[in-house]
Amino acid sequence: MKRIVLTGGGTAGHVTPNLALVPHLQKLGYDIAYIGSYNGIEKTLVEKEGIPYYGISSGKLRRYIDLKNISDPFRVVKGVGQATKLIRKLKPDLVFSKGGFVTVPVIIGAKLNRVPSIIHESDMTPGLANKISINFATKICTTFAETLQHLPKNKAVLTGTPIREEILQGERHRGLSLCGFDSSKPVLLMTGGSLGAVRINQVLHHSLKHILKKYQLAHLCGKGNINKDLLHINGYKQFEYVHEEMADLLAMSDVVISRAGANTISELLALRKPNVLIPLPANASRGDQILNATSFKNHGYSHVLQEEDMTAANLMDAIDSTYNKKRDYISHMAHSKSGNGISNIIHVIQTLMTQD
The missing domain is CATH 3.40.50.2000 (Glycogen Phosphorylase B;)
Known part of the structure; x- marks a missing residue:
């Protein structure tokens, strides 16, 4: 059975698109696990769905002066070590990230374990966490066509955003x-x-x-x-x-x-x-x-x-x-081609899954 590790956290907006993908991945027979922060909102939302959840250390990456900027890089480094060990243990075929600070160690951990990874960027321009993760990711899915100009051409794919089935x-x-x-x-x-x-x-x-x-x-x-x-x-x-x-x-x-x-x-x-x-x-x-x-x-x-x-x-x-x-x-x-991005993202996932 193919296994996917999902990651994303910090806000509900970094979790609900992942959860929108879950029933479609399950129908295709994928085994799913989730890596997030110890006590972020993602933990509550994911465990409610009965998905195995693993917490790691996470530090926020800030663009402004804050005393936590001294300690948080150490939390990120610790998180990289934890994520790397977890991915080695779980042996996923793919990692899918919806963004948020906790995802940086997970994407780096996937790269260190030679596991392909996909990032999804919802906004027009990538946030700081995704900017860092882009260097380690295999593919980057985007909501906006305009975002493609900010990304490496060999990695970027216009997919739209996964929409929760229940909202429709x-x-x-x-x-x-x-x-x-x-x-x-x-x-x-x-x-x-x-x-x-x-x-x-x-x-x-x-x-x-x-x-x-x-x-x-x-x-x-x-x-x-x-x-x-x-x-x-x-x-x-x-x-x-x-x-x-x-x-x-x-x-x-x-x-x-x-x-x-x-x-x-x-x-x-x-x-x-x-x-x-x-x-x-x-x-x-x-x-x-x-x-x-x-x-x-x-x-x-x-x-x-x-x-x-x-x-x-x-x-x-x-x-x-x-x-x-x-x-x-x-x-x-x-007449929009964006709409619900689930089928487009599933296609990118399946394409990477079938590559050697």
């Missing part, structure tokens, strides 16, 4: 029922990620009176961000966080307002959901979301509004414009 199986009527909405007005969904988006939440609340004249709004506002003064307003439903219900909320939505994380926007593309993207500003990130959003705008998939320019008025204008042109957005997304 939502039902509009279940979403409407969950929120207490009906079919009298179009439905908006605002999602800022598991931690929410404070600035967007504030502007939405200032715009709420005008929004609810035309639309119903489901608002994923993040842990601890529920506004108790707005709990009983008709047509407005707040959630701190959802999991299984997300597919139904997306299914019911006519327009989605979102950050521009690669996994999220890939799901919107696969579902062909007209959207307003409000990327994390450059001072709060490495600028990857701005690049992601710009690409989606240029392809006709999204309306983009920069957070620093956002007001109650232009947010309302962005929502109206996107809703009024929703057929154009859906048409552009329908």
